[in-house]
Amino acid sequence: MGTAAAITSSLMGWQRIRFEVTEDASPGADGSRHAYTPSLGAFTAVIGASGDILIPEDRLRSAMLMARQGRVVLEEELDRMLGKQWDAELESFRYAGEGAPVRWLHAAV
Template identity: 60%
Template sequence: MATCGVLYIHSATPAVVPHVEWATAGVIGMSVHFDWQGQPAAPGHLRAEVAWSGPAGTAGRLASTLRGWPIRFEVTEDPSPGADGERYAFTPSLGLYHALTSANGDLVVPENRLRMLLATGGDISAALDLLLGGPWDAELEAFRHAGEGAPVRWLHRVG
């Protein structure tokens, strides 16, 4: 099933930019060139947003491919028939975060993860914040605001 989503590269050094485009092209199946803008939240870094369309699972493949680079990014995937939506966030300091999303974009925490949280005890508030991606949101928020009004390019998976 086809779906769509958005890839947000929140910060990348100019030296890494061609590698990010090359890695994304490998997942999307076509040559890509992003509209890179300066990232005010990290002087000397660049940012880009690209909307994509492709088969379900593309967001996961993008996240797996990009997490090896020293960049900050988020990638979303809309729900499609038989597949939940997804959100990935990555920062070099925190690593990769993954959550399922509902049709309206809310994060969905699976029952078994909530049961495990309750069984382990401890600080429930901190554990819930971690399940909801709080540390990633806190680190990425300044980078998100810097991108308001930035141009978005569409990428369509070939074949």
């Protein structure tokens, strides 16, 4: 298990937080991206050396077959494989710097 996967495994136990953990590719090994939101659950993808999400050929073939059978909409399935919903939910938390708007999070206990 890579470092990103170990961190993700620990953080998922909290279940009320949102997070994204990325492990860069290294010589001989692809990287990984893990994201979690309470409303969407977990997302994991393999990341290549250039930072792109790599989708295995068999997953693409399966998505195309399911779309032909009318079980899924191909574009929606590809968006899911790329983590589009997680990106949308996490985007507001990614930018930090002087003058950046602050989003305060509150928890009711």
